[in-house]
Amino acid sequence: MATFYLRQLLVGRDVGKTSSVGRQMQNFVYLVGDRDSGECIAVDPAWDVRGVIDVATADGMKLVGAFATHYHPDHVGGGLFGFGVQGLPDLLELQACAVHAHKLEADGLRKVTGISKTDMTLHDSGDKIRVGEIEIEWLHTPGHTPGSSCFRVKDALIAGDTLFLQGCGRVDLPGGDPEEMRRTLTQRLSRLPDEVVLYPGHAYGGERAPLGTVRDTNPYFPRVPAEE
Numbered sequence: 734m735a736t737f738y739l740r741q742l743l744v745g746r747d748v749g750k751t752s753s754v755g756r757q758m759q760n761f762v763y764l765v766g767d768r769d770s771g772e773c774i775a776v777d778p779a780w781d782v783r784g785v786i787d788v789a790t791a792d793g794m795k796l797v798g799a800f801a802t803h804y805h806p807d808h809v810g811g812g813l814f815g816f817g818v819q820g821l822p823d824l825l826e827l828q829a830c831a832v833h834a835h836k837l838e839a840d841g842l843r844k845v846t847g848i849s850k851t852d853m854t855l856h857d858s859g860d861k862i863r864v865g866e867i868e869i870e871w872l873h874t875p876g877h878t879p880g881s882s883c884f885r886v887k888d889a890l891i892a893g894d895t896l897f898l899q900g901c902g903r904v905d906l907p908g909g910d911p912e913e914m915r916r917t918l919t920q921r922l923s924r925l926p927d928e929v930v931l932y933p934g935h936a937y938g939g940e941r942a943p944l945g946t947v948r949d950t951n952p953y954f955p956r957v958p959a960e961e
């Protein structure tokens with residue numbers, strides 16, 4: 734038995750309530766796990782690590798790991814425009830847990846957060862990670878960064894900065910690659926069914942929506958004919 738647990742936490746509203754920078758950035762942190770086993774992981778725990786742990790604890794859940802969608806400091810912690818963002822190192826101080834990342838993000842993650850590779854469990858596309866009895870599938874979706882990843886769990890797609898309700902992640906930052914982003918949006922993610930719900934890394938244009946709706950309203954994520 735497993736009961737799916739998913740919490741979407743908006744920085745500045747649900748956690749990090751006193752952070753005006755965090756509020757402006759509109760980042761989401763997610764808690765994903767199995768209510769029956771009482772275990773969960775946090776996706777992109779940044780800005781207010783204590784607040785994220787407190788939400789999990791209040792729900793009767795124990796944080797057993799962290800997943801990084803990509804290495805940018807607003808998702809994993811580090812220096813952002815001279816402003817120090819809480820993130821993975823602060824989490825590891827409060828709670829020993831595994832940090833899961835794509836193998837191509839390991840160097841960036843180390844440079845941005847200072848955590849060592851021995852703290853990381855590295856993945857590639859297709860890996861399946863169990864939290865209690867809930868299975869999370871790792872999808873490598875490069876474009877925003879080389880190792881940017883989305884996580885498919887049940888009928889949810891946690892997409893980091895790969896896809897928002899409106900628009901997609903920037904490809905003009907270091908490590909960005911417009912051609913890879915095009916392939917991600919038109920090939921790697923194109924087979925996901927309409928009913929899968931997009932949970933983006935920022936509240937750009939909305940907080941969540943079924944992919945069918947996103948395909949109808951987001952020109953960066955068009956419907957792709959089956960034969961392509």
Ligand SMILES: [Fe+2]
Pocket residue numbers: 803805877894902
């Ligand atoms: Fe990013």
